Amino acid sequence: MIEIRPFASLGHADHGWLDARHHFSFANYYDPARMGWGSIRVWNDDRIAAKSGFPPHPHRDMEIVTYVRTGAITHQDSMGNKGRTGAGDVQVMSAGRGVTHAEYNLEDEETTLFQIWIETDRPNATPSWGAMPFPREARNGAFQLLASGNADDGALTINADARILGATLPAGGHIELEADPTRHLYLVPSAPVRVNGVEAGPRDGIAITGEASIRIEGDADAELVLVDAR
Template sequence: MIDIRPFASLGHADHGWLDARHHFSFASYHDPARMGWGRIRVWNDDRIAARSGFPPHPHRDMEIVTYVRTGAITHQDSMGNKGRTAAGDVQVMSAGTGVQHAEYNLEDEATTLFQIWIQTDRPGARPSWGAMPFPKDDRQGHFQLLASGDPDDGSLTINADAQVLGATLPAGGRIELAADPERHLYLVPSGRVTVNGVEASARDGIAVTGETRLEIVARDDAELVLVDAG
């Protein structure tokens, strides 16, 4: 099954400093048909104005992945961590027993990012944060593993049976990917693509389950972010 969730159908909240699109029910946006996808609970497509951001606020027992699309975001938290994550790079936070954090765009331009929440497999774990650079040139034409539940695979570690992957494709480029039909995959492209012949537009959500193989063909130059979760 390949289900396209058109960008225009996503939840929308414009707070001035934050223009957010919600792939799944979040805050004041509620759609009983879009409460999550497998263990994926939140996928927000955020545009944060220059010199603004999220003030300190709490989380617990959730795996939170931030994929920066343009600009940069600066993180600080109650564990004493602080770091700047730039376009193409990723940060992860395991909220565990509880953590306060803030995310600020300290740049002179808007920042765009995906904020992805995945249900944890380790409730009550010690909270943690990490970030890594992932140059986009390193994933041209293939998926690169950005985060996973395996602490030994060289990517960022989350406490969940999930993988976060990124790729870039030129127009006309193609990627083939094996898939487990029992799992839930969610893909968001920055340009038009087809997935197993099904067409999707830029920033649409593509929900996949029951497939053993994906063939992704770019109709435009496209940056791809994919989560494979139980």
């Protein structure tokens, strides 16, 4: 099954400094048919104005992945961590038994990012944060693992049975990926693509389950972000 969730149909909140699109129910946006996808609970497509951001606020028992599309985000938390994550790179935070953090765009330009929340498999765990660079040229024409629940795979680690992958699809090319039909995949492309022959537009959500393999084709260069979750 492949379900397209058009960008225009997503929840929308414009706070001035933050222009957010919600793939799933979040804050004041509620749709009982879009409460999540498997263990993926939140996928927000955020545009954050220069010199603004999210002030300190708490979380617990959630795996939070930030994929920066353009610009950069600067993180600070109650554990003493601080770091800047730039375009194409990823940061993860396991909120565990509780953490307070802030996310600011300290740049002179707008920052765009995906904020993805995945239900934790380890409630009340010790909170943690990490970030890594992932040069886009290293994933040209193939998916690269960015984060997962496997601490030994060389990517960022989260406390969930999930994988976050990124790829750049060249115009006229294709990428194939084996899939477990019992799992829930969610894909967001930056440009129009075809997934197993099904058309999707830029920044649409593509919810996939029951498929043993995925073939992604596109006529224009596209950046792909995919989550594979239980």
